Amino acid sequence: INDSAQYDDPETDRFFMRMSFISEEGRGLQELREGLAEVANDFDMSFDIHDVHAKMKVVVMVSRFGHCLNDLLYRWRIGALPIDIVAVISNHLDYQKVVVNHDLPFHHVPVT
Structure with a gap:
């Protein structure tokens, strides 16, 4: 353990x-x-078991502040995060170019 x-x-x-x-x-x-x-x-239990070596699929959600998005994308790109970013969703278009430059789908959901 x-x-x-x-x-x-x-x-x-x-x-x-x-x-x-x-x-x-x-x-x-x-x-x-x-x-x-x-x-x-x-024992009437439920369980899930996952392989830690399998990358988890992740959708990143971002608003107006992009420092966390930039950090996540950088760490993902260099392999420091064991995840598979499949898309980025935002309620603003501010970081669309950044996301597209990383070859990721960007989805705009105009919510206030």
């Missing part, structure tokens, strides 16, 4: 746990899912 965090939600009376671990050599993701499914079924 590399990392573990948990919390409960009193409103729904549910317990949540997020855990990061390295599996034994040779155990695949499907085998882990099947093994956890048996335990989850016995």
